[in-house]
Amino acid sequence: MDMTVTGIGSVVVAELRAAGYMESTIGNYEKSIRALTQLADGRGGKYTPALGAEFAAMTISPRTGRFSVQRRFDYGRLVRVFNSYVTTGRVELACCTRGGGGPRPVSREFVRLVGAWEADMADRALASATRDAYGRVARDYLVFLEAGGIRRLRDADGASVLSYLNSLTATWKTSSLFWVVSNFRPFLKFTGRSDLVDALGLAGLKRSHRIVPALPDEAQRLIVQACATPAIPARDAAITLLAVTTGLRACDIISLLRDDIDWRARTASLVQQKTHNPLTVPLTDLVVDRLAEYVLDQRPDSPDEHLFVRSVAPHTRLADHATVHRVITTVFRRAGVADVLGSTRLLRHNAATRLLRASVPLPTIAAVLGHARPKSTDLYLSVDVVRLLDCVLDVPAGARP
Missing domain, CATH: 1.10.443.10 (Intergrase catalytic core)
Structure with a gap:
């Protein structure tokens, strides 16, 4: 099996065409493959997951000098496809939404906590949309703690919960923050920290029942x-x-x-x-x-x-x-x-x-x-x-x- 970037790239393009992808989408894949080929040229041209991780991290546009959402999406998508081929021998073309579900914590304890929370939700067979909502707010809170220098949950207190909610007011309407609280509470209960759960109540956020009219x-x-x-x-x-x-x-x-x-x-x-x-x-x-x-x-x-x-x-x-x-x-x-x-x-x-x-x-x-x-x-x-x-x-x- 040819494990060079060009070899895997030709297999990927062939699978994309066989699956009925539009030529414009295939063109975007080919553009990313050319960029990955350039990176691999000085390293024997062989593809490895480590090379893929380095490639996916190249999210700064050389043209603007700024972070590029499109580059992150295109490069990350290609690396996932290449990794699936290296691991299974098959080209997996499953869809992946933009954004990757928001930021994720990096500290060892928080990574384990997120994994345990996601496993618990899966064991309880919660709906996919519910798991996404609960998981996103839990990860966002842990990332917020890390930004404040907290790497262990035992170092967090009720004030951190209120500070986190307050940090959302710049992007969330006050009436909508109730939904954050609703999605946040199950995670805090899962951690066993009753003091953090009680802090949610101190926020005083109430659910608003807006009257939704019928279609004219x-x-x-x-x-x-x-x-x-x-x-x-x-x-x-x-x-x-x-x-x-x-x-x-x-x-x-x-x-x-x-x-x-x-x-x-x-x-x-x-x-x-x-x-x-x-x-x-x-x-x-x-x-x-x-x-x-x-x-x-x-x-x-x-x-x-x-x-x-x-x-x-x-x-x-x-x-x-x-x-x-x-x-x-x-x-x-x-x-x-x-x-x-x-x-x-x-x-x-x-x-x-x-x-x-x-x-x-x-x-x-x-x-x-x-x-x-x-x-x-x-x-x-x-x-x-x-x-x-x-x-x-x-x-x-x-x-x-």
Whole structure:
């Protein structure tokens, strides 16, 4: 097996073409391979993981003299592919998101702590999105401690928790910091440091329940109308219509398998990622039509059993919530709905609100949305203005001015 940079590079390029990658993407790989070849020329031309690590660390652009996000992404991506070939003899083309999940601590104790925390979350089978959120804030806190000269958790105190939260105010809205606290608390409990957990309470951050409005009738009409036309790709139309008509969460749309669709019964059955409860939702004729068009005519040839896959190679399942958000936002824009944020959270509220306006009982709405607790549905009462007005009491005549 040729283990030179040029030898491995030719195998990688061939695999990229065989997998259906766009020529522009292959060109970026070839550009990185040429740069790696130059680095290896003075060292016999052979590739090693140590050489790859040195190459991936070359993140300063010689043109600007500054850190380059694009260079870090391109070089790091190539090194991962080369390392997979050296280790397994196969070219692994799995996707990797930009940014790598944020900064990571470097001290020995903190690295072990992060590993133990990630293993614990995996053992408890937490949803991928939950593990990402919990892991990111835990690593960010440990990096914050390291920046302050703290390398051991026993040297941290409650004040460090408050200082960490205060450091986020420059980039986070105060109303959003509650979500940081929610994602932070499980990690601090895992460490067994009750004093750090108590410090979170001293921050006094409260959850705000913003009332999310329903889609205006005209906006929904435009969206559904656009999804019925060939102007919207069948995959994107089906994803948007699923969110609009069923209120499915983004994580559940991503996790749908081809076998989850019952074409005769016109339903989709799944186990929810958030609650782990089974759920079956009905599908409208338009959803079924666009899904069938996607599966039969437009879905790339892929062994991946997930219903929705990437439209460009590698043709694997959609990556994350951001992917679904981009799809829906693009559909909204093409439908002429530019003043509404295209998110599954909005569409979930929209589906619930429209069911409520149609006099569907709350237990039924809770079942359709797959709520683990019926009380979770009570939030949607706040958007039914007509019925709320029926609850307003008349002011006694004697109390009027």
